[in-house]
Amino acid sequence: MYCIETINLSHRFAKNEPVLNKINLQVPDGSVYGFLGPNGAGKTTTLKLILGLLKKQDGSITVFNKSIDGNRIEILKQTGSLIETPSLYTHLTAAENLAVWQKIYQCSAKRNADVLETVGLSATKNKKAGQFSLGMKQRLSIAIALLHNPALLILDEPTNGLDPNGIIEMRTLIKRLNTEQKTTILISSHLLTEIEKMVTCIGIINKGELLFQGSLHELHAKQQQSSTILFETSDTGRTMQIMQDLSLQPELKEGMVNLRVTGKNTIAAINQQLVNNQIDVFQIYTFQNNLESLFIDLTKKNA
């Protein structure tokens, strides 16, 4: 079952090119969904549409199995969000900032202390938000998003501007929320390395197109498929010919013959053929794409 589902979601600003083109986002219940894409890919626009901050033009959005049209308030009662920069009243203290939202959500005053504890800001509750570091501001914003104990948390680039320690803290917090409170979390980022350690599902978007969507396991499988075997031989031309005779599709890259990953037996057979044809084989090795280069590959192909 999906916590968030969009069908053919499209959006354009004024007369410009579409910012989103038929996005079919499927965020499973209880998952940590990493929404990845370079800057300007359409991540924030998608999240704003889901939260009702942008007027929907084409397609449909369902959250908790309810259409956003006509159910905005009901959906928002169970949704916490942090979009782009922190939304804090800098002239108010951390505790007062929470009190502003607590009045609306009508949750108990004790909940304010609980969420401050969760994000590790209890000691600074009487400090003005304007005096907070960016990391503390992000944490306080997450505390606000958690105040009403939402079933869904939408975080748009929450690690932006954080130092490595801040990123680790954020990651730990998100994992804890997901495992302990079963909160479904949709988190966007432009850096795969930042979120790959905490997400269970991934969606990759670029130029308004959803290029990949699936579990982390599926992404790893794609990574395997995109790995290549490199052959460095004394005669690249004949090496290519031998491979083509075996119905393979080699490519020449930087003086080496490049082949999509194939079975061990095929590699042995190619090697055998090369040796039989008096071609010296200097090295054969597997070049495995890491997830980051896979992400770059996917987004480059779409560029």
Next chain:
Amino acid sequence: MSYLHSFQSEWLKTKRSAAAWLTLAGGLFIPIIILTDLLLNYKTLPVAYTAVHFWERHFSRSWQFMAFFLLPVGVILASSLIAQLEFRNNAWKQVLTTPQQFTTIFFSKLLVIIVMMLQFFVLFSLGIYGSAIIPAVLLQAVPFPAAPLHPAGFLKTTALFFIDCLPIISLQYLLSLQFKNFLVPIGIGLAIFMAAVIANSWKYVYLNPYSYCMVNFSRLQGRSTVNVPLHTFALSYFLLFVVVGFVLFIQKKEKG
């Protein structure tokens, strides 16, 4: 109930804000100036305090500066600053993703501005009274005002001044919801106000929604040629700007 909770939330945001300080300082500024003047000229007070029309004169003197300059400018600044709290703190997106109707958000915020202005009027009225009484308390030679105070009359005049500044509140609110840069609504507001000042003696000055405090004061002094139901005009403009402001707010394609 949702309006009450929303109002409480909005009111909390004004704590220690520039708008709150402005309300406090604006309400007490003229009474303090007048009190200082009275204390500096204490020798004339024993006679002045026995005058039959002491309160009318004191009230009129206090309202003169307020109605002609401080009130319109103060309202322009305070109304704009309230909406700017959200822009300045990137908080619109957070406000608009709370489970509240857009109508509730719009009117709660407007109500906060109106209540803040009421607070300003109460402070100013207490200041007027205090600035007259304090010299009599502090200085032995100064008697308490001999003339009776007519609270009902003063309250009515104050209430009418409040109605006269409602169009400024509503138009500034409308403008400050539309522009991220707070200088734009303040600039437009000051330009409309300056136009009202320049056209003060013109018989159609009442068409300018920012002119009513000035015209009302001139009328109280018997110096105005404007002969229209001024407060009805003020209320009509107020309603018009609130409706237009509300429609523009809910029709915004991109919120937050």
